[in-house]
Amino acid sequence: MAVPKGKKSYSKKRMGQAHYGLKVMLGMKCPQCGEIKRPHNLCGSCGYYNKKSIV
Template identity: 50%
Template sequence: MAVPKKKTSKSKRDMRRAHDFLSAPGISTCPQCKEPKLPHRVCESCGSYKGKDVVDAE
């Protein structure tokens, strides 16, 4: 069974965790209503995707 021989210091622990952060999602703008939206998804405000109305917007 693997057991650490020495205590891992806070510095080593934090350096290892330096790459574990979450990245922000890429946000694009809707070509029809110019509202921000997630890429490859239907626009929530106007209901269009790739220039076509696919969902009835309220």
């Protein structure tokens, strides 16, 4: 079976995980109330999604 030959240093481990960091969250304006909301999600302030009142 494949086994790592030696211990991976802290720096090499972190370099391999560099692309796992948090991404910048996109925000868009709600067409109903103008508040910033996440795309493809219900608006938290007015409760609209896809031009329909859900809440």
